[in-house]
Amino acid sequence: MTAMELSRRRFMLGAASLGSIPLLASCVGTGGGEAGGGQASATITLQSSIQDTAPKAALEEIVAAYRGAGAPVTLNAVATEQFRAQLSTYLSSATPPDVLTWYAGSVANSYAAEGLLMDVSDLWTGDGACARFSEALKSLSTSADGKAIFVPTSYYWWSVFYKKSAFASWGVEPPTTWDGFIALCDQLKARGIHPLTNGIGSTAWMASGWFDYLNLRINGADYHRALLAGQRSFTDPEVVAVLQEYARLIPYFHPNQTSWDSQQAVTPMVNNEAAMYLVGAFVTQYFPEDQRDDLDFFSVPPINPAVPTAEEAPTDGFFASARSDNPEGAKALLSYLASPQAQQDYITKAGSSNLPTSPDVDTSGFSPLVQKGIQLLNSTQEITQFFNRDSSDALQTTADAALTRFIADPTDIPAHLRDWQAAAQQVFSS
Structure with a gap:
């Protein structure tokens, strides 16, 4: 619900900015195409529901850096409630956005059951961008038929x-x-x-x-x-x-x-x-x-x-449309957004209450309380969301x-x- 989501994002981690956006080539795991190579060079669309001022600006900066590294991408920001109401339409369209912001849980699983979300399992294996994420996050991002359909990039406890x-x-x-x-x-x-x-x-x-x-x-x-x-x-x-x-x-x-x-x-x-x-x-x-x-x-x-x-641990991130005309480009963007440096930069620039999902993010500048929260979520066997996100x-x-x-x-x-x-x-x- 909107009030809840807005309040959660205003808590400041208090961490200093910890580096610049990584080069595109360092962010793409197996299965995610490289900028300038084949189909991945076509322009892709990222549809975002993020409207809070600082997080919205942080995502814009990250996408601009990605674009500057040679990958054409269009970012569309949509009011949160409008996005929520039209999400089904976006995904079922003949020309859907390639990548969309949202959160893990029942909504993502229901769209996966309808065949509307891209299988991104290759990002969770080998040297994929999510391969080192916790088993609890992997379980949370997996549909009922065993396919990975979500890329989590931040959460909190x-x-x-x-x-x-x-x-x-x-x-x-x-x-x-x-x-x-x-x-x-x-x-x-x-x-x-x-x-x-x-x-x-x-x-x-x-x-x-x-x-x-x-x-x-x-x-x-x-x-x-x-x-x-x-x-x-x-x-x-x-x-x-x-x-x-x-x-x-x-x-x-x-x-x-x-x-x-x-x-x-x-x-x-x-x-x-x-x-x-x-x-x-x-x-x-x-x-x-x-x-x-x-x-x-x-x-x-x-x-x-x-x-x-x-x-x-309410978890935010991205999924991709199964009907994308550019699946390799969509996976490349997902890999970039999931990378340790992109996560770290987003959290620090957004002043977000959320924690990084990547275990490779440098958390040394975070407070002891936040580091303890990361340890809690990395050690648990199961991660659920909150009542409305799981329902x-x-x-x-x-x-x-x-x-x-x-x-x-x-x-x-x-x-x-x-x-x-x-x-x-x-x-x-x-």
Whole structure:
């Protein structure tokens, strides 16, 4: 959703610019043609939904450098909501754009199932541009039939954020088990501290953060994706178990969570009245500058040890049209955009909250917090997105309504889930 995506991109990494765009020849992996050679020399079109001022300018600079290295490319910037509405039309057109910005998840997979996305598996093998990316990113970028259909170029992490000085003053440490997490919440509450904060007023989607993580920790990423794809029901016993665990957390939240938005929810943490916040890394921008170095995080502890580790990491990048007249040129551009130097330059110039997907990006200038986030995402077994990215904006609306009602009155979980499933069925049948 637009407000969420805009807020996420305003967090500054604080890294200095780390070098220039690489020469074209160094960016093309196997399968991606070389500029000036055969079909790849034809002009290709990059359709972009990026509208925030700094990221848009950063992409323009990167594309200009690519063009200057001898590869003709046209960049078309389209308003985000217009892009979203017309994406299907772009891809099904007889003369589609060659490469398009978007994000990994259910939307990309659904277009792949329709045969509208180019198979870029050769970029993920040998010396391809994505060959050294993590297995979790590879899995995220692979369609149901086993083809790579997406090139991820940036992402960011969700975790439980806290202030190191506050934990030290309270004499507590980050928990490593779910029982330890519950015990920590009990200990803090007994001392008059609100263990958790959130902002689900005008940003009701924030309630989905805890739903996603509890589902990932109890049922695993495969079940979570299947549920959000309409292959399972919100009335399943597995979802009942998720809301039962969620209900345990409700007494720990600051009572003002229903009137705050995601930014206002940091206020009790700033004042040491609340301890922890499950949120994306964009949260750092909401804290006073003199408190940002005090922030740290830990992953939501495991609940069911049998399920693989998983982290929410909304991932942006590019895919190519299967109907492109210039597939080698499209792959060459994708390889360039995925290269370590292009990623690094985009992040630093855009002031983005996102992290590089390439393990070869020089992160030495990034803050310790950001480096810890990179380590978290590189080590997890599974990467999911966020509720709306793993499903759709329409299904996110059903989650907003269902979880808001549930948090207000968690006494009748089956009724809430029946209503949620009925709303979800309308989305999937439309």
